[in-house]
Amino acid sequence: MSKNIIFYFSGTGNSLKVAKDIATAIEDCELISMGKLHNLSSTYERIGIVYPNYAGGMPAVVERFVKVLDLSVNKSSYVFAVCTSGSGTGGGITKIRKIIGDKGGKLSYYESIRCFSNYVGLYAMGNDADNKAKAQSQATKQIIKDIQSFAVKPPAKSNPMELMHGPFMKLLANRDKGFNVNEACNGCTTCSKVCPVGNIKMLDGKPMFLHHCEQCMACIQWCPKQAINYKDKTQKRGRYHHPDITLAEMINKN
Template sequence: MKSVVYYFTGTGNNLQVAKKIAEALPNCELISMGKGRHDNTKVYDYIGFVYPTYAFNLPRRVTRFINEMSIEKSKNAYFFAVTGCGNISGVALTVPAKILAKKGVTLNFAEEIIMVGNYVAMYKMNERNLEKYQTATDQIPVLVRKIVSKTQQPAGKVNEALNLSTAFGQKVIYARKDKGFNVSDDCIGCGICEKVCPVSNIKMENNKPSFHHNCEQCMACVQWCPKEAINYKNKTQNRGRYTNPSISVKEIIEGNKNNRQ
């Protein structure tokens, strides 16, 4: 039996969930959708996707990953999708069901889990938000058991009107590219931002990060910077920072490295 869990994460929430699922599944690989790809030469029994919700839909990179994967060899696998979102997942679970259906595959299980909202460019990392960490952590074992036992919990059909309206939010997010990010004099040139970026959008140049216009808006650079030297416009300076307490910066970095390129 072989399993694979594909994840996408900025601040570690979805890696926390993906890791717990992967630990419980037989012979499981854990692969970032940032740079990794699906190996269609292998036959899997479980194939999972764990990712945040962005603008009530999937992160662009995750949509692309699922769209591009060929799964002929594993059509009979148990497919599952989990989105660790901040509040409302919108169509983030029904859209992958639709993409997979077009490939002749059923998404057997879909579930949202409410986690700490990490979109610091939009709101403060306040106490009420941070409290969600514990509630989510308590829910993970139940979720894992459902997946291991191959529970059938379909996502349902995409609400196309909602899907269309999320396209606008997505356009706004991605049109920003990385134009708003700035680096203060507190930067010590440690290069952590470069390494935590799941899509290699940051390169250290003259000991300072430079952004290469392929940003997913995951907030990893802003949130993991040990000096809080990266900000989005003038919005994030006093909003606090959040990274998932169960996940170390080292795990994020290793996860970004260990991909099938």
């Protein structure tokens, strides 16, 4: 059994990169995707939760995961959360603190990191992925130092955007009904493998969306043929994934 464990959720690799960097630095650390539930039966020194900001909050799958995470043998563990976002503001700050507190645990450390903005369903992808990746790595260094030394830095204040999270995410529910696949699709199955929540099934060599989409953008962003689009919005918006994260890492960790 490892001494440390980090749970992460990631569509385009920003959060996976942060989680990986922390895991490597603190050593003896398991890295587990929050796409599937996990039975926390052993005791850990440090428990980390790393996720992207979705409209001021946590992705719904992260909230569900943390809510059912059994902390009974980990009430004294050092629990930390790191949120990646395009703006640098944290998401789900008050909620995650409350969920962990309600279980008798304590969120000792919370930090957010500014990363590349990946929401291609809403806007065009920028052309500064390498610079953003460098800045992300730089910001992660301080967080690593803090976590190595068990620094206590609970979330100071909530993000006003958190109030928008519920209504905004309701608007996005079933948005995969607007996803379409064009003739460039070669049936490679990448999209179904990279989807962190198993929302894509291959049917007759083409992806079929099952309507429990988290809007993580992984399928649109990682399709090697750029064959998946949201309505007529994303055809010309470019594609992004973190330059240091490979498709194999995304898939292996799902």
